[in-house]
Amino acid sequence: MSEVKTFVPAPDRAPPSNTLGPIAWVRENLFGSLSSTVATLLFFYLFFSYVPPFIEWALINANWTGADRSVCEANPAGACWTFINVRLEQILFGLYFASNPDELWRPTFIFILFFALLLPLLFEKTPGKKWLTIALLGVFPVVFYFVVYGGSFGIPQSNTTQWGGFLLTFALAFVGILLALPIGILLALGRRSELPVIRSICVVYIEFWRGTPLITILFMASVMLPLFFPAGVEFDKVVRAMIGITMFQSAYTAEAVRGGLAAIPKGQAEAAMALGLGYWKRTIFITLPQALKISIPSIVNTFIALFKDTSLVSIIGLLDLLNMAQTAARSVEWKGYDIEGYLFAGFIYWAFCYGMSRYSQNLERKLDTNRRN
Amino acid sequence: MTTDTQMASAELGDTIIKIDGLNKWYGQFHVLKDIDLDVKRGERIVICGPSGSGKSTLIRCINRLETHQEGSIVVDGIELTEDTKHINDIRREVGMVFQHFNLFPHLTVLENCTLAPIWVRKTPKREAEETAMRYLERVKIPEQANKYPGQLSGGQQQRVAIARSLCMNPRVMLFDEPTSALDPEMIAEVLDVMVGLAEDGMTMLCVTHEMGFARKVANRVIFMDGGQIVEQNEPEEFFNNPQNDRTQLFLSQILQH
Numbered sequence: 001m002s003e004v005k006t007f008v009p010a011p012d013r014a015p016p017s018n019t020l021g022p023i024a025w026v027r028e029n030l031f032g033s034l035s036s037t038v039a040t041l042l043f044f045y046l047f048f049s050y051v052p053p054f055i056e057w058a059l060i061n062a063n064w065t066g067a068d069r070s071v072c073e074a075n076p077a078g079a080c081w082t083f084i085n086v087r088l089e090q091i092l093f094g095l096y097f098a099s100n101p102d103e104l105w106r107p108t109f110i111f112i113l114f115f116a117l118l119l120p121l122l123f124e125k126t127p128g129k130k131w132l133t134i135a136l137l138g139v140f141p142v143v144f145y146f147v148v149y150g151g152s153f154g155i156p157q158s159n160t161t162q163w164g165g166f167l168l169t170f171a172l173a174f175v176g177i178l179l180a181l182p183i184g185i186l187l188a189l190g191r192r193s194e195l196p197v198i199r200s201i202c203v204v205y206i207e208f209w210r211g212t213p214l215i216t217i218l219f220m221a222s223v224m225l226p227l228f229f230p231a232g233v234e235f236d237k238v239v240r241a242m243i244g245i246t247m248f249q250s251a252y253t254a255e256a257v258r259g260g261l262a263a264i265p266k267g268q269a270e271a272a273m274a275l276g277l278g279y280w281k282r283t284i285f286i287t288l289p290q291a292l293k294i295s296i297p298s299i300v301n302t303f304i305a306l307f308k309d310t311s312l313v314s315i316i317g318l319l320d321l322l323n324m325a326q327t328a329a330r331s332v333e334w335k336g337y338d339i340e341g342y343l344f345a346g347f348i349y350w351a352f353c354y355g356m357s358r359y360s361q362n363l364e365r366k367l368d369t370n371r372r373n
Numbered sequence: 374m375t376t377d378t379q380m381a382s383a384e385l386g387d388t389i390i391k392i393d394g395l396n397k398w399y400g401q402f403h404v405l406k407d408i409d410l411d412v413k414r415g416e417r418i419v420i421c422g423p424s425g426s427g428k429s430t431l432i433r434c435i436n437r438l439e440t441h442q443e444g445s446i447v448v449d450g451i452e453l454t455e456d457t458k459h460i461n462d463i464r465r466e467v468g469m470v471f472q473h474f475n476l477f478p479h480l481t482v483l484e485n486c487t488l489a490p491i492w493v494r495k496t497p498k499r500e501a502e503e504t505a506m507r508y509l510e511r512v513k514i515p516e517q518a519n520k521y522p523g524q525l526s527g528g529q530q531q532r533v534a535i536a537r538s539l540c541m542n543p544r545v546m547l548f549d550e551p552t553s554a555l556d557p558e559m560i561a562e563v564l565d566v567m568v569g570l571a572e573d574g575m576t577m578l579c580v581t582h583e584m585g586f587a588r589k590v591a592n593r594v595i596f597m598d599g600g601q602i603v604e605q606n607e608p609e610e611f612f613n614n615p616q617n618d619r620t621q622l623f624l625s626q627i628l629q630h
Contacts, residue, residue, distance in 0.1 A: 265473075265475075267471060267473055267475035268475060268477065270438055270471070270475060271469075271471060271475035271476070271477070271534075272477075273436075273437075273438060273464060274436055274438065274464055274467070274468070274469035274471075274538075275464065275465070275488070275489035275493065275537070275538075275541060276461050276462075276464040276465030276489060276493040276541065277488075277489060277492065277493060278457070278461055281492050281493075285477075285488060285492065286477055289479050290477075290478070290479050293479065367479070369478055369479055369521035369522075369523055
């Protein structure tokens with residue numbers, strides 16, 4: 001009988017030294033082949049011919065202070081941020097609050113409150129996140145209504161037709177997102193229902209609103225909706241826009257959620273059934289959390305699209321952030337400074353959309369239970 | 374480990390599952406044909422047969438993961454009908470272990486085990502967690518309680534799946550090819566747990582091709598083909614002296630290698 005050998009695993013060795021370090025990285029990733037070298041050089045050429053002049057114009061030579069255009073006319077080589085500075089209230093809060101300095105505290109308070117609730121939520125270790133979320137999604141909209149719309153507690157009612165600027169963009173997007181998510185989830189579940197009636201209703205709803213351009217919906221909400229109600233019943237223009245946006249958005253959210261639901265293996269629902277969990281418990285604890293996790297990127301994608309699409313409300317005469325910046329840049333005092341107006345509006349849109357995008361990536365990472373620590 | 378004969382001759386109780394004249398179709402395809410099956414309390418049945426023979430479908434009918442078109446299934450005195458309440462009543466008494474484990478990947482091992490007791494049986498959370506830890510110890514992985522299923526090996530996942538079912542304190546356990554998706558080295562650890570369950574007197578219906586397991590713990594082995602029960606017998610007779618030529622062919626093929 002032969003002797004039994006003992007298995008000894010071979011020790012791990014370090015990789016060859018020429019595959020490590022920054023120089024190896026540059027050689028491999030930037031100049032690895034002829035086409036990669038050409039692309040690298042082209043990129044550096046374009047970067048250095050466009051970016052430094054832009055920074056010079058937008059930051060180094062820019063005009064920041066002053067009260068009228070004379071400052072900017074004296075220094076045309078730099079951007080005229082004086083314009084934004086002077087018209088900031090109008091662009092951010094709209095005409096009603098910009099023209100009533102006594103009421104400026106209202107939108108200011110609302111945005112401070114919003115960020116005070118939101119920012120702690122972005123940090124992993126904040127205690128009481130559940131309550132902060134409830135405050136942000138449940139209490140904040142109510143506070144928004146009483147403070148910004150007013151009409152009670154001695155706060156004068158604001159005229160919604162004069163709401164505008166970022167405040168309007170924010171209000172439309174916030175309401176759209178807040179209402180579209182639960183409606184969209186119900187629609188997605190309905191579309192996968194075993195009951196033909198519920199399924200048909202959801203399919204028709206989703207396909208109708210998804211197949212219609214938002215601009216058409218807003219136009220119809222503005223022009224046609226009043227025709228369906230008896231004379232004298234007047235719907236607020238902003239409310240009409242909110243309803244239209246919510247209908248539209250919920251159809252998109254529904255499809256994003258349905259994509260997630262479809263990706264959950266059948267075995268998940270079966271295992272839940274085998275444990276005796278009924279439909280709603282199964283949905284709430286098992287399928288929906290997993291489906292939402294999968295569909296975070298596409299849900300946030302539709303939210304980002306919505307945030308920017310709110311500028312379409314200009315079709316019904318509402319001046320959101322973009323349109324307000326444009327309007328300000330066309331006033332007699334600031335004619336010709338469109339670029340600064342668009343850049344500022346663009347920057348705010350970008351900041352919010354990028355924030356949403358980063359938050360969704362963060363959430364995806366946090367919810368990824370498949371990583372091995 | 375008790376011997377084969379001891380296990381086989383253990384006292385059996387009254388009938389817990391009674392299947393009469395069961396027929397099922399998938400569209401035009403007749404998957405189950407006139408199945409009659411009585412399962413006694415404490416009985417351990419192994420069901421084998423070629424793929425497509427209807428063995429999985431049969432046990433999935435018992436907890437209504439599949440609906441049947443003809444015949445009756447009575448589990449612990451409750452007849453399976455369209456009535457959702459009856460279905461859920463039966464499902465909470467019948468545990469099931471799947472080929473692909475079907476653990477909930479977004480919940481920890483402990484949460485997997487406590488979800489149903491808390492929300493279906495209304496057990497207080499602390500009590501449910503104590504029960505869960507007891508069963509996790511029994512399947513020898515209490516140290517994994519706070520990990521997610523994706524961090525465990527296949528064999529560990531299947532043991533968690535068994536613990537999850539046991540937490541509902543079921544009267545019957547259904548196993549649907551519990552070791553078919555496992556690497557060879559992990560099959561043994563899952564079978565060990567199943568043997569332990571059998572020794573404790575659990576009523577088990579097990580679809581498997583682990584013939585060693587069948588010999589060791591089954592009171593009865595059922596062979597199915599073409600949606601029918603071809604032959605059933607106690608393991609010793611079944612393996613040594615199969616009566617039907619279809620059974621002989623099947624056994625010669627799976628025991629050959």
